[in-house]
Amino acid sequence: MSPETDGPNNWERQVRKGWLELAILASLWQEKLYGLDILRRLEDHSDLVMAEGTIYPILSRLKSDGLIESKWVESDSGHPRKYYWLTALGRRRAATMARYASGFLSHITTLIAPLLGKEGK
């Protein structure tokens, strides 16, 4: 067992937290998607893995905040799906969040740069 694995990925989880809302809005930037689809895409393309019990409450919150809208759609392969898309407000908010996040990412990048060089392993 790796010596670094004892308190195992608590901090990984911590760092991933808080980005889910923005990630969901970003997923809907170009296309309408349904819940599990958003989840799978983020899992495939990003490091953002979230449980079903996580995404649905967030989608509810986003909807009640007026950032997204939804509609039930019958599916070819059985079982209906609830598709979501951005409202005008949601689109503006997503862009604003992205700009803020971008600045934040720069700060963090600068902050941790020294720790990425040679490291006395």
Add this chain to the structure above:
Amino acid sequence: MSPETDGPNNWERQVRKGWLELAILASLWQEKLYGLDILRRLEDHSDLVMAEGTIYPILSRLKSDGLIESKWVESDSGHPRKYYWLTALGRRRAATMARYASGFLSHITTLIAPLLGKEGK
């Protein structure tokens, strides 16, 4: 009042969360610092503003995890200060976290890139 300021900076807070531990470890990478000093430096150089009630519990946690050590030091300008520095384990952990964070930052950057271009204001 800006039209975007209604649900005000909940999401900003959200995005900042989770990075505090790494930010504190990064602050201690080169030098020993005391609590309020860490807080002020992060406020000046990064976007990471945290309350006193936030930093001390984190410092306690980091210490009980064996990532940092501390020592009281008398100050010239009155009132003693508690200086913190990284342990060997803390240094390894900080480097590991930084590598993980770096990868994560890339994913997020890619994810939000489309939202940063021209935006239908």
Add this chain to the structure above:
DNA sequence: AAACATACCTTGTAATACTACGTATACGTC
């Protein structure tokens, strides 16, 4: 010795996401 400044610390609370479970619809197969 009273007022102020610095620094550290603690208690209670709100928000976020997770685990675990429950519900609904449709398909296949016998």
Add this chain to the structure above:
DNA sequence: GACGTATACGTAGTATTACAAGGTATGTTT
């Protein structure tokens, strides 16, 4: 047409994180 399975959505309870608000201790200034 009943049963098992797969897909998709949803909820209740819980743990963690950070914050707001307040408290303690030391030293300086007047």
